[in-house]
Amino acid sequence: MTEEKNEVVVQDKKELTSEKEQTFSGKKYIPATDIVETKQELMVYMDMPGVDRKQVNIKLEKNVLAIDGQIDSQPYGDLKLIYSEYNIGHFARRFELSNEIDQSKIEARMNDGVLLLTLPKVPEQQPASIQVN
Amino acid sequence: MYASFANTFDRLVKVQNAVEASRRSDYFGQSTTHRSAHPFINLFQDGDNTILTAEVPGLEKEEINLEIKDNLLRLSGKRKVNFPEKASARRLERRNFNFDRTVKLPVQVDAAQINAEYKNGILKVVLPRAESDKPKAIEIN
Numbered sequence: 001m002t003e004e005k006n007e008v009v010v011q012d013k014k015e016l017t018s019e020k021e022q023t024f025s026g027k028k029y030i031p032a033t034d035i036v037e038t039k040q041e042l043m044v045y046m047d048m049p050g051v052d053r054k055q056v057n058i059k060l061e062k063n064v065l066a067i068d069g070q071i072d073s074q075p076y077g078d079l080k081l082i083y084s085e086y087n088i089g090h091f092a093r094r095f096e097l098s099n100e101i102d103q104s105k106i107e108a109r110m111n112d113g114v115l116l117l118t119l120p121k122v123p124e125q126q127p128a129s130i131q132v133n
Numbered sequence: 134m135y136a137s138f139a140n141t142f143d144r145l146v147k148v149q150n151a152v153e154a155s156r157r158s159d160y161f162g163q164s165t166t167h168r169s170a171h172p173f174i175n176l177f178q179d180g181d182n183t184i185l186t187a188e189v190p191g192l193e194k195e196e197i198n199l200e201i202k203d204n205l206l207r208l209s210g211k212r213k214v215n216f217p218e219k220a221s222a223r224r225l226e227r228r229n230f231n232f233d234r235t236v237k238l239p240v241q242v243d244a245a246q247i248n249a250e251y252k253n254g255i256l257k258v259v260l261p262r263a264e265s266d267k268p269k270a271i272e273i274n
Contacts, residue, residue, distance in 0.1 A: 013188075026146045032227045036220035043220065047227055049188035049254035073145040079177035079184060081151040086173035086188060088148060113190030113254015 016092055027089040031069065031115075035095075042101065042119040048091045049113040056115060058108055065095045065106075067115070171232045172208070172256075181262040183238060190254030191227075197251060199258065201244045206260070209233040241266035 016028040031046040048056070051069035059066040069091040076088075097103075100121050107118040152175070177184040187208065189197075197210040211231040216222075241263040248259040 027149050033224060034214065034216070034222070034227045035224040036216045036222050038217055038220045042223075043217070045214070045227060047190040047254070049190040052253055071145075073148060076148045076177070077144055079179050081148065081175065082178045082183075083174075083176040084152040086175060087152040088175075089145070112192060112251070113188075 013086060015089075027087060028092050029089050030093055031067075031091045033093065039121075041121055044095070044115075044117040044119065046091075046093070046115040046117075047113060048110075048115055050088065051091060051110070051113065051115075053110040056108065056110055058106075058117070060097075060103055060106065063097045065097050065117075065119075066092075067094075067117075068092045069115070171230065171234065174208075174234075174236065179259075181267065183240060183242070183260045183262070185236070185256075185258040185260065187256045188254065189232070189256050192251070192254075194251055197256065199247075199249055201242060201247060204238040204241050205235055206238060206242070206258070207233070207235045208256070208258075 014030040014032075016030045031048045033047075034045040036043050036045075046067065046069075048069040050071040052072060055070040055072065057066075057068040057070075059068075071088060071090055073088070097119065102120045102122045105120045109116045109118075172187040172189050174185055174187045177186070185206070189210065189212065191214070192210055192212050196212070198208070200207040200209075209232060212229060214227050214229050238260065242260045243263040246261040250257050
C-alpha cells in the first residue's frame with residue numbers, strides 16, 4: 001500500500017453533478033477519498049485543497065455522513081487570472097455508514113488540505129447465550 | 134450580511150468562469166510540455182507580481198522544492214499517502230505522486246524577492262517582476 005511509485009499520475013478533479021440542484025451557481029467538486037479499516041476503526045482521508053479547518057462541516061444524520069468543505073475565494077478577489085489549468089470550488093461528499101460505527105465518537109482532523117475522519121467501530125458485542133427453560 | 138454572502142458566491146463564480154474561459158489561453162506560447170503537466174497550476178496577476186498557485190494537498194513542507202533560474206521556475210516534490218499499519222483498504226482514490234515541473238515565465242523575475250507559502254494544501258508562489266524587466270517611461274524633451 002505504501003510502496004514507492006515513480007510514475008507521474010495525473011488526477012483530474014471530479015466535479016460534483018449528482019447532488020440536488022443548488023440555489024446558487026458555481027461548481028462543486030468531489031474530494032478524492034481513501035477509506036481504510038483497522039480492527040477498531042474506519043479511517044477516511046479526503047483531499048480538499050484550499051479548505052481551512054474551520055470551513056469543514058461534518059454532519060451525521062440517519063447514518064449518512066455528509067462532508068462539506070468551503071474554500072475561501074477571498075484571496076482571489078482582486079487578482080486577474082492570466083493562465084489556468086484547474087478550476088476551484090467547494091467540496092462535498094456523502095457516505096452511508098453501517099451501524100457498526102459508534103457515531104458519538106467520530107473524530108476529525110485537518111492537515112494541509114487533507115481531512116482525516118476517524119470512525120470508531122462499536123466494540124463487538126458478546127454473543128448472548130439464551131437459556132432454554 | 135446578505136451582501137457579503139452574495140459577494141462571496143459571486144467572486145467564486147467569477148473565478149470559475151474565468152478559468153473556463155482561459156482554457157485556450159496561449160499565455161506560455163508554444164512550449165514543449167503538454168498544457169496539463171502535473172501539478173496543475175493557475176497564474177494570477179497582481180500589479181507587478183505574478184502569482185502561481187497549485188493544489189498539492191498532503192505534502193510535507195520539506196518535500197517541496199522550488200528553484201528559479203532566470204525565468205524558469207521549477208516545482209518538485211512528492212506526496213506519500215500513509216495509512217496505519219494493518220489497515221485494509223476499502224476505497225482508494227488518493228494517490229502517491231512525484232511531481233517535477235518547470236514553468237517558463239514570460240517575465241523576468243526578481244529571484245531574491247520570491248515568496249512562497251504552503252497552506253491548506255495550496256502552494257502559492259509570489260513572483261515579483263524584476264526591476265530590469267519593467268518597462269521604462271521615456272520622457273520626451
